[in-house]
Amino acid sequence: MHDSDSIGIVTPQHLHFDSPLQLDSGAILDSYELVYETYGELNAARSNAVLICHALSGNHHVAGVYADNPKNAGWWNNMIGPGKPIDTNRFFVIGINNIGGCHGSTGPATINTKTNKPFGADFPMVTTIDWAETYVRLAQRLNIDQFAAVVGGSLGGMSAMQLSLDAPEKVRHAVVIAAAAKLTAQNIAFNDVARQAIITDPDYHGGDYYAQQTIPRRGLRLARMLGHITYLSDDSMAEKFGRELRSGSLGYNFDVEFQIESYLRYQGDKFAEQFDANTYLLMTKVLDYFDPARDYNNDLSAAFHGVKANFLVLSFSSDWRFSPERSRSIVKALLDNNLNVSYAEIASRHGHDSFLMKDDHYHQLVRSYMNNITT
Amino acid sequence: MHDSDSIGIVTPQHLHFDSPLQLDSGAILDSYELVYETYGELNAARSNAVLICHALSGNHHVAGVYADNPKNAGWWNNMIGPGKPIDTNRFFVIGINNIGGCHGSTGPATINTKTNKPFGADFPMVTTIDWAETYVRLAQRLNIDQFAAVVGGSLGGMSAMQLSLDAPEKVRHAVVIAAAAKLTAQNIAFNDVARQAIITDPDYHGGDYYAQQTIPRRGLRLARMLGHITYLSDDSMAEKFGRELRSGSLGYNFDVEFQIESYLRYQGDKFAEQFDANTYLLMTKVLDYFDPARDYNNDLSAAFHGVKANFLVLSFSSDWRFSPERSRSIVKALLDNNLNVSYAEIASRHGHDSFLMKDDHYHQLVRSYMNNITT
Numbered sequence: 001m002h003d004s005d006s007i008g009i010v011t012p013q014h015l016h017f018d019s020p021l022q023l024d025s026g027a028i029l030d031s032y033e034l035v036y037e038t039y040g041e042l043n044a045a046r047s048n049a050v051l052i053c054h055a056l057s058g059n060h061h062v063a064g065v066y067a068d069n070p071k072n073a074g075w076w077n078n079m080i081g082p083g084k085p086i087d088t089n090r091f092f093v094i095g096i097n098n099i100g101g102c103h104g105s106t107g108p109a110t111i112n113t114k115t116n117k118p119f120g121a122d123f124p125m126v127t128t129i130d131w132a133e134t135y136v137r138l139a140q141r142l143n144i145d146q147f148a149a150v151v152g153g154s155l156g157g158m159s160a161m162q163l164s165l166d167a168p169e170k171v172r173h174a175v176v177i178a179a180a181a182k183l184t185a186q187n188i189a190f191n192d193v194a195r196q197a198i199i200t201d202p203d204y205h206g207g208d209y210y211a212q213q214t215i216p217r218r219g220l221r222l223a224r225m226l227g228h229i230t231y232l233s234d235d236s237m238a239e240k241f242g243r244e245l246r247s248g249s250l251g252y253n254f255d256v257e258f259q260i261e262s263y264l265r266y267q268g269d270k271f272a273e274q275f276d277a278n279t280y281l282l283m284t285k286v287l288d289y290f291d292p293a294r295d296y297n298n299d300l301s302a303a304f305h306g307v308k309a310n311f312l313v314l315s316f317s318s319d320w321r322f323s324p325e326r327s328r329s330i331v332k333a334l335l336d337n338n339l340n341v342s343y344a345e346i347a348s349r350h351g352h353d354s355f356l357m358k359d360d361h362y363h364q365l366v367r368s369y370m371n372n373i374t375t
Numbered sequence: 376m377h378d379s380d381s382i383g384i385v386t387p388q389h390l391h392f393d394s395p396l397q398l399d400s401g402a403i404l405d406s407y408e409l410v411y412e413t414y415g416e417l418n419a420a421r422s423n424a425v426l427i428c429h430a431l432s433g434n435h436h437v438a439g440v441y442a443d444n445p446k447n448a449g450w451w452n453n454m455i456g457p458g459k460p461i462d463t464n465r466f467f468v469i470g471i472n473n474i475g476g477c478h479g480s481t482g483p484a485t486i487n488t489k490t491n492k493p494f495g496a497d498f499p500m501v502t503t504i505d506w507a508e509t510y511v512r513l514a515q516r517l518n519i520d521q522f523a524a525v526v527g528g529s530l531g532g533m534s535a536m537q538l539s540l541d542a543p544e545k546v547r548h549a550v551v552i553a554a555a556a557k558l559t560a561q562n563i564a565f566n567d568v569a570r571q572a573i574i575t576d577p578d579y580h581g582g583d584y585y586a587q588q589t590i591p592r593r594g595l596r597l598a599r600m601l602g603h604i605t606y607l608s609d610d611s612m613a614e615k616f617g618r619e620l621r622s623g624s625l626g627y628n629f630d631v632e633f634q635i636e637s638y639l640r641y642q643g644d645k646f647a648e649q650f651d652a653n654t655y656l657l658m659t660k661v662l663d664y665f666d667p668a669r670d671y672n673n674d675l676s677a678a679f680h681g682v683k684a685n686f687l688v689l690s691f692s693s694d695w696r697f698s699p700e701r702s703r704s705i706v707k708a709l710l711d712n713n714l715n716v717s718y719a720e721i722a723s724r725h726g727h728d729s730f731l732m733k734d735d736h737y738h739q740l741v742r743s744y745m746n747n748i749t750t
Contacts, residue, residue: 024627124627125627125628182618184609184613185615185616185618185635186607186609186613188635189603189604189635189636189639192633192635192636192639193597193600193601193639195629196596196600196643199629201593202577218575218576221571221575222568225564225567225568225571226568229568232561237560237561238559238560238561240560242560243557243558243559243560243666243669250400250664252400252499252500253500254570254574254660258560258567260563260564260567261567265567281629285627288632
């Protein structure tokens with residue numbers, strides 16, 4: 001990654017939390033560890049911290065590169081850095097890996113000190129409510145009273161919303177991108193097919209595959225292939241792959257024939273080697289469970305009562321996973337509470353994945369919004 | 376099925392074809408058997424035959440019931456019968472099971488007389504072009520010079536189009552419902568995930584699972600769950616299932632929590648016990664391969680040159696698998712060839728599955744069109 005406005009080399013940090021975490025599910029996590037990265041400098045008033053919440057398969061490595069792996073730039077490196085839309089010359093940016101994750105924070109692959117074995121299937125179900133509590137505790141440990149902004153796309157946007165709901169005093173601005181106030185039946189259906197692919201893989205072993213020296217590779221691969229379809233738009237797939245054949249002619253067999261098959265299988269194979277299946281299962285459940293209006297008779301406006309943050313809400317025209325309509329329902333509920341909301345629907349052909357891509361209009365909107373935040 | 380205008384009891388028939396079938400793939404099927412059903416009477420002029428082409432998981436049992444199973448009505452029983460839109464008082468209706476199928480026509484589970492074992496993975500890949508040839512041969516055997524109409528939805532609509540292309544003299548009318556002139560990259564992607572689910576199931580055994588006394592149940596179940604999502608509209612899923620919980624409260628585990636999960640898993644389980652996985656694989660490839668414009672520089676109008684049939688093309692507003700836009704591109708190509716085309720986009724909330732459902736507007740359109748066909 002040769003990038004003149006990159007943050008450069010970054011180093012993950014770890015924090016251990018000893019107070020038990022009472023989870024939304026009723027279970028208790030006795031202690032846990034968070035891995036995180038920071039970019040830029042915390043100012044003297046400690047008022048310029050921006051928390052980045054990751055999506056389903058993301059993590060704390062949001063920007064910059066590691067000294068020993070200079071090609072592995074963070075997943076939002078195009079958005080965050082000196083002079084970038086989220087400008088590390090002004091902001092102290094924090095990327096964290098959520099608990100339940102598989103990149104260093106406590107999760108299913110972590111050794112459970114009670115058993116000296118990985119948690120596996122014993123790792124408790126988590127929700128955005130639990131994550132919001134870990135964000136609050138992280139802020140306390142870093143001596144940050146309030147985040148200047150909490151920013152996320154997709155599940156990360158939901159996590160940002162959740163923190164603004166659960167800890168209104170901690171969030172000055174929330175940037176919610178390509179998200180929804182809850183999943184639809186169709187969203188849940190796709191998640192369940194992905195989960196069933198993993199759970200019915202004979203190598204899943206009820207979640208305790210670590211001890212078997214195996215991983216449910218087949219299931220995780222299918223889950224990722226399927227997920228990928230929902231991240232792209234029909235149009236972007238058509239543009240990028242169309243009906244192009246890999247070898248130029250039909251093979252009349254089940255090997256790769258169309259380029260789209262080659263792409264999806266490659267993405268699935270790669271992911272299956274890198275990501276923990278139990279974490280994938282958990283993350284899809286976090287998505288399914290997110291529904292702040294549930295306890296308010298499905299009245300999202302009532303759910304947002306008490307929120308204090310200012311909001312930037314962004315959606316993408318070709319996102320059929322979380323369509324602009326879903327963002328507008330968030331905007332309406334925020335406006336019903338007389339909150340300050342900026343909203344834009346960005347014309348994009350790249351589907352849900354647009355939130356990760358460099359697009360001038362999109363980046364300019366984030367830049368303008370962030371520039372107007374006083375620190 | 377208590378249905379006063381049902382055809383009543385029907386009986387499948389078999390025909391054996393001894394002339395080798397040269398397949399589109401280059402392979403040769405030495406002989407094959409077709410299973411079919413007929414409803415109504417062939418008139419003296421033998422001019423009132425209507426061929427019904429089935430979709431991915433359909434078969435020859437299109438209407439009526441079997442004496443030993445009076446509840447198992449044919450898959451299009453609401454459309455075909457005395458006084459119904461395709462009126463068996465006027466038409467001699469033929470339902471067939473395509474070769475490659477798993478309901479009686481020669482397919483992967485058929486015993487290969489050369490080996491005395493099921494074909495399994497040795498069954499050759501088939502295409503709509505091969506099926507069209509079998510339709511022509513069937514007509515010859517039944518002494519039918521020309522079908523009054525060839526009718527189908529989804530893959531069945533593609534099969535009807537193919538026959539109108541390959542044997543223009545054999546098709547007086549083609550009724551093409553909820554179809555497309557070719558799959559998009561996204562359509563192919565969904566098919567490939569389904570295929571990979573089956574092929575990577577350890578019980579698939581390279582397609583020769585019959586000898587292992589097992590079936591790739593897990594893979595077929597996933598394929599069907601996924602397929603089902605694409606048959607329904609987002610709205611119809613939301614209406615039918617929403618975010619309703621099965622037990623009324625969250626369980627925080629991977630069992631069924633939402634009603635949509637229960638529905639999909641049930642559909643998947645049921646299908647996996649009834650349908651042959653090798654046939655499923657073949658049928659998805661038939662879909663992928665269908666692309667009459669391929670040999671005409673992607674010019675569908677050029678591909679349709681020489682077609683003689685009159686057409687009724689129907690699409691459904693909420694069908695995102697084969698959207699109305701896809702049907703309109705068929706209509707345009709037909710009009711470019713000065714063919715008679717009637718087209719309607721039917722307002723429906725039921726997605727792709729609408730073509731199987733009873734809807735007044737839809738059925739009235741088919742009825743009017745069919746009534747105007749002289750026999």
